[in-house]
Amino acid sequence: MFDPVNTKIMDKPLILVVDDDELMRVLLQNALSAAGFEAVQAEDGDSALSLFTELRPDLILLDVFMPGKDGCDTCRDIRKHPEGEHTPVLMITGSDDAELIHRSFEAGATDFFAKPVNPELLVHRVRYMLRASRNVKKLAENQGRLEVLKVAVDSLPIGITFSDVKGVIVYSNPAEARMHGYTVEELIGKEARKFSSDSRGRPLATEQFKKIGLWRRECVNVRKNGEKFPAQLTSIPVRDSEACCLGIITTCEDISERKESEEKIHQLAYYDVLTGLPNRGMFLEHLHQALAKAQRDRGKVNLIFLDLDNFKDVNDTQGHDVGDRLLRLVADRLSACMRESDVLARLGGDEFVVVCPVVASQENVASVVKRIQAIFYEPFEIEGHQIYSSASIGIAVYPDDSLDASALFRCADTAMYQAKNEGRAQFRFFSAELNQKILKRVALENSLRNGLDKKEFFLHYQPLWDLKTSKMVGVEVLLRWQSSDYGLMLPSTFIYILEDSGLINKIGEWLLRAACTQALDWTLKGHSDLKVAVNISGKQLKHPAFLEMLANIIQETGVDPRNLELEFTESVIMDNVENTIEILRRLKEMGIQLSIDDFGTGYSSLNYLKHFPIDRIKIDQSFVADVNRNNSDSAIIEAIVSMAQSLSMRVLAEGVENSDQLHTLTLLGCDEVQGYYLAMPMQAEALTESLGKKHGKRVEKLPETEWFDRRKV
Numbered sequence: 001m002f003d004p005v006n007t008k009i010m011d012k013p014l015i016l017v018v019d020d021d022e023l024m025r026v027l028l029q030n031a032l033s034a035a036g037f038e039a040v041q042a043e044d045g046d047s048a049l050s051l052f053t054e055l056r057p058d059l060i061l062l063d064v065f066m067p068g069k070d071g072c073d074t075c076r077d078i079r080k081h082p083e084g085e086h087t088p089v090l091m092i093t094g095s096d097d098a099e100l101i102h103r104s105f106e107a108g109a110t111d112f113f114a115k116p117v118n119p120e121l122l123v124h125r126v127r128y129m130l131r132a133s134r135n136v137k138k139l140a141e142n143q144g145r146l147e148v149l150k151v152a153v154d155s156l157p158i159g160i161t162f163s164d165v166k167g168v169i170v171y172s173n174p175a176e177a178r179m180h181g182y183t184v185e186e187l188i189g190k191e192a193r194k195f196s197s198d199s200r201g202r203p204l205a206t207e208q209f210k211k212i213g214l215w216r217r218e219c220v221n222v223r224k225n226g227e228k229f230p231a232q233l234t235s236i237p238v239r240d241s242e243a244c245c246l247g248i249i250t251t252c253e254d255i256s257e258r259k260e261s262e263e264k265i266h267q268l269a270y271y272d273v274l275t276g277l278p279n280r281g282m283f284l285e286h287l288h289q290a291l292a293k294a295q296r297d298r299g300k301v302n303l304i305f306l307d308l309d310n311f312k313d314v315n316d317t318q319g320h321d322v323g324d325r326l327l328r329l330v331a332d333r334l335s336a337c338m339r340e341s342d343v344l345a346r347l348g349g350d351e352f353v354v355v356c357p358v359v360a361s362q363e364n365v366a367s368v369v370k371r372i373q374a375i376f377y378e379p380f381e382i383e384g385h386q387i388y389s390s391a392s393i394g395i396a397v398y399p400d401d402s403l404d405a406s407a408l409f410r411c412a413d414t415a416m417y418q419a420k421n422e423g424r425a426q427f428r429f430f431s432a433e434l435n436q437k438i439l440k441r442v443a444l445e446n447s448l449r450n451g452l453d454k455k456e457f458f459l460h461y462q463p464l465w466d467l468k469t470s471k472m473v474g475v476e477v478l479l480r481w482q483s484s485d486y487g488l489m490l491p492s493t494f495i496y497i498l499e500d501s502g503l504i505n506k507i508g509e510w511l512l513r514a515a516c517t518q519a520l521d522w523t524l525k526g527h528s529d530l531k532v533a534v535n536i537s538g539k540q541l542k543h544p545a546f547l548e549m550l551a552n553i554i555q556e557t558g559v560d561p562r563n564l565e566l567e568f569t570e571s572v573i574m575d576n577v578e579n580t581i582e583i584l585r586r587l588k589e590m591g592i593q594l595s596i597d598d599f600g601t602g603y604s605s606l607n608y609l610k611h612f613p614i615d616r617i618k619i620d621q622s623f624v625a626d627v628n629r630n631n632s633d634s635a636i637i638e639a640i641v642s643m644a645q646s647l648s649m650r651v652l653a654e655g656v657e658n659s660d661q662l663h664t665l666t667l668l669g670c671d672e673v674q675g676y677y678l679a680m681p682m683q684a685e686a687l688t689e690s691l692g693k694k695h696g697k698r699v700e701k702l703p704e705t706e707w708f709d710r711r712k713v
């Protein structure tokens with residue numbers, strides 16, 4: 001039979017038998033020995049005590065009635081002994097007198113056994129008591145260990161919590177509580193996940209935990225005062241012997257300092273200390289990313305390399321401090337002129353580089369470059385000195401110049417050196433072809449910029465005719481540029497540059513004032529019904545001061561707003577519809593006429609048209625050109641006419657070049673026409689002259705031909 005006491009746990013337990021009766025001692029000793037115990041004997045209380053001190057028996061069998069020191073006194077002495085507190089003492093008594101039993105227990109006896117002794121039963125009792133004693137001892141030991149453990153965990157500088165399967169904290173050490181600004185008592189009973197500000201930090205459900213075993217993560221935790229801090233959490237499920245999850249133990253460390261130093265290291269590794277801009281390492285990373293994206297999207301990346309001109313002179317003559325200040329100011333101004341998608345970096349020294357992904361057209365790159373150059377127009381104020389600086393700029397384009405990042409970089413570098421060699425403050429593209437194109441465009445823009453001051457712009461006016469009355473009912477104002485560099489330029493060659501560069505606002509204002517002055521002049525000359533139609537670009541319409549500027553011009557020139565018409569293309573009015581409708585409504589309130597230009601080339605959203613307060617639709621000349629050759633064009637014109645009629649809008653056909661077109665357009669129901677066949681765009685004087693002759697009469701060029709007769713039918 002398996003006996004845990006004798007065979008497994010305790011190797012022959014030692015029993016001290018105390019009895020004045022020798023026969024009894026021998027009897028007991030034999031019974032114990034036979035049961036596998038070791039036994040020693042004492043005949044009185046004193047020798048029992050000295051044997052106890054010497055041998056530390058595991059159990060004492062103690063006779064109550066002994067001469068001299070009796071069992072109760074002996075028991076009391078043993079209990080007083082430093083090692084005797086927990087030793088089981090089994091009193092052997094001749095009687096089952098309650099008083100005696102009471103005295104025995106008072107004296108510290110563990111149990112008692114009545115004489116006459118049945119040795120077999122006694123051995124069982126001994127076994128039982130030894131087992132109980134061992135358990136008590138173990139418990140006491142465990143208790144002690146637990147206390148040490150608690151002290152240790154409580155004094156750990158790292159936060160520790162134990163939460164039950166529902167995620168409720170059942171234990172927290174003081175470090176955890178301190179870290180979160182609570183007392184330990186406040187933490188107990190709270191849900192652990194409440195301390196994470198983001199869901200990543202929330203403890204997983206216990207089920208998931210069973211699979212994971214260990215879960216380490218970084219998250220943002222919240223203190224009692226709402227302050228957030230980065231924390232490193234590690235959670236482990238705690239299981240019982242059946243592997244059933246009892247809860248989760250989680251360690252929590254405040255890693256603010258680590259994060260700060262990581263941030264500092266990152267800053268040092270990826271940013272330039274002087275300017276705070278990304279450094280070469282970061283730039284290369286961005287360049288690779290931008291190229292990879294461009295490859296996926298089949299886009300382009302422009303790499304702009306920039307080197308300050310004569311920076312060495314600043315360092316040599318003004319000192320390195322001033323040089324550093326200049327670099328910082330340049331970095332600030334450059335940063336301010338970048339778009340969000342551009343990455344500006346300092347490579348070291350006076351070299352900067354910009355990665356510009358997905359720039360729609362090369363013209364836009366030129367404008368980025370020009371913005372960069374413009375930051376050098378104003379001097380840099382350093383220690384009371386004004387320092388002028390400039391930069392040489394080289395541009396390489398992915399994928400045109402190279403597919404490879406470092407080769408592209410060399411291309412931009414080469415282009416920059418080329419720019420430097422050709423004088424200060426220059427820029428060059430790596431590709432010769434692009435260089436030519438962009439240089440041309442920049443030169444054109446520069447010429448345009450000076451055009452107003454040099455009075456190179458003038459206006460042409462092209463008559464608009466009413467088909468029913470055959471009268472000239474208005475004129476369209478068309479911009480002309482008599483450039484000293486390029487000769488006479490038509491709008492198609494330069495309007496887009498005016499729009500791109502923003503010059504359109506300044507020139508547009510000049511043009512409106514000139515057109516209104518002219519309109520008033522014609523009114524004063526007796527042509528008070530003549531409308532003057534001015535083309536307005538999207539940039540102008542969207543300018544916040546457009547309405548105010550227009551109102552001022554009307555007031556200053558004294559023109560009647562009813563003589564003024566504004567033309568917008570479809571794409572202009574369809575961009576930000578809500579806003580546009582509001583502006584158009586305000587224009588109408590001012591008494592101005594509105595028309596949609598080049599109709600049919602843009603969105604052609606007839607549905608939308610009814611929302612706009614439009615007086616006139618101008619059908620694009622491309623439909624007119626083929627109206628007699630292409631049935632679908634005439635069908636489109638017919639549809640536009642019928643829709644316009646239903647919306648009470650008038651229809652004008654643009655670009656009428658011959659009588660056949662005029663004829664068909666009349667049949668199709670157009671109200672008005674404009675075109676070379678009827679009149680070319682002309683100077684104001686010429687128009688005034690023709691007005692003098694023709695206004696109020698039939699259109700000179702409307703011949704009394706077949707179509708005219710048919711119209712009458």
Ligand code: C2E
Pocket residue numbers: 462477478479490491492495511534535536537567597598621654655656657674675676677681
């Ligand atoms: P648009 O507003 O549709 O102006 C009509 C254009 O058609 C004018 O060209 C005019 O000369 C031309 N044209 C007139 N009759 C005929 C014809 O029978 N046949 C042909 N083939 N063409 C004819 P222009 O002056 O070269 O202007 C071109 C465009 O430039 C204008 O188209 C307008 O969109 C824009 N534009 C002109 N002046 C201004 C302006 O002051 N401001 C703005 N924002 N744009 C302007």
Ligand code: MG
Pocket residue numbers: 476535567597
């Ligand atoms: Mg127009």
Ligand code: MG
Pocket residue numbers: 597598618620621654
């Ligand atoms: Mg047009």
